[in-house]
Amino acid sequence: MNAQSLRTFVTVVRLGSFSGAAAHLGYTQSAISQQIAALESDLGAVLLHRRPVRPTEAGERLLEHAGPILLRMDAARGELARLTGGPVGRRLTVGGSAPALQHGVAGALARVRRRDPRVEVSVRVLGRAEVAAAVAEGAVDLGLVDGVAAPTNPLRLPADLPVVATAVAEEPLAVVLPADHPLGVRPALDLADLADARWVDAPEAAAPLADLRAAVGWDAFPAGPRYDGPDAGTLLDLVAAEHGLALLPAAVAADRADVAAVPLRAPRLVHRTEALHGRLPSPVATAFLDALEEGGLSRRRAPR
Missing domain, CATH: 1.10.10.10 (Winged helix-like DNA-binding domain superfamily/Winged helix DNA-binding domain)
Structure with a gap:
């Protein structure tokens, strides 16, 4: 074979x-x-x-x-x-899930290019499940992936891939509801209280329903419409139109008057973003990680 x-x-x-x-x-x-x-x-x-x-x-x-x-x-x-010193040169390809690419990437890339204007930069939007594999295969020099996890816990990545994870950010989560929803005035919400509510299934833009079900330990959260895109604005439009709820970083819905973002109280979960690279990162990938750290956005973690 x-x-x-x-x-x-x-x-x-x-x-x-x-x-x-x-x-x-x-x-x-x-x-x-x-x-x-x-x-x-x-x-x-x-x-x-x-x-x-x-x-x-x-x-x-x-x-x-x-x-x-x-x-x-x-x-x-x-x-x-x-x-063996493959053809990396001064090219830097960063790939990541759309929400993860919002965390300081533009500023870090600018710092890299200020030090070496000859660096050629490419940014690729990938599905969350594709990022770790793209890094391991060498399709991208560095990946950024986001997901839901307990505070300070790493994201769940394929255990057999030779990648190193670096924490980039942790943000509080909020349950996003239509602005006139009765629960929108609550100071905080528990996922268990929303087990029978309808949710928008948006695995690339919000916490996937599979993660929510794993968090509460049973088959809850009936799915409303499925949204396969990465754009949070479109997802918020669906929530505002009463198609279902969503779990998002609290800051995402802060400027929308047509939705209410109620802090998540239990279980204790955060929206986590990690940078992934191979065990032997290229010089430009290392420079990008350093630029992320300079921006106060990351700390090095051990290989997985």
Whole structure:
């Protein structure tokens, strides 16, 4: 079982098509079929139903292993490239979830460029689940990710990735409701009291409902409409229009008259932002981390 055949298998499953995988990977359809056949022969199992294209039970089991295997291989390639002085030069690519990129990134980048105007800067918006993998693979020099955690606790990241986390910020959370909601006048709210309320499911812009359910320990919080974008303003519009509640950093809703932001009292949770980089960060990534620290936004943490 080689990495290319495994990557081809994952691509065929993801696209549900041999021809689609061929176009995506730059092979002929015949070459894709040969790679899948060789993989099935090597493993002694049929991995794919052909019409329609979907994984067999054996294919489903292989798929569970394939993602972590390929990610670790990409992470090893990226780390070795940094170790051997790969083509990093004066390029700095910062990638992160949209809320995390708001925490001092512009100021830190400005400080880096003042010291070396030749640094070429790129900023990429990624999904929260993509940031750690992008850092491990070397697709970005430094990542910024946010999420909900207990005070001073690190965010939950994939345990098998060679990344180092640096705390950037912790902010108080608030339950955001329509301005005329009866609970909007409360001094504080407990999540447990809102277990039956409808929530906007906005995993990229607010605390994901899965995190809220994990915080209270049971399957609560019925979902209203799903919003897949990262823009907090659009999410606040949905809350104001009574589509559901949201849990956000208190400062996000401070200037909106059409919503009420009530501090979260229990459980004790904060909105946490972390910077992620490889165990061997490039010089420009190190300079960016230093610039974040100079802005009073971070402190170094141990590798995970």
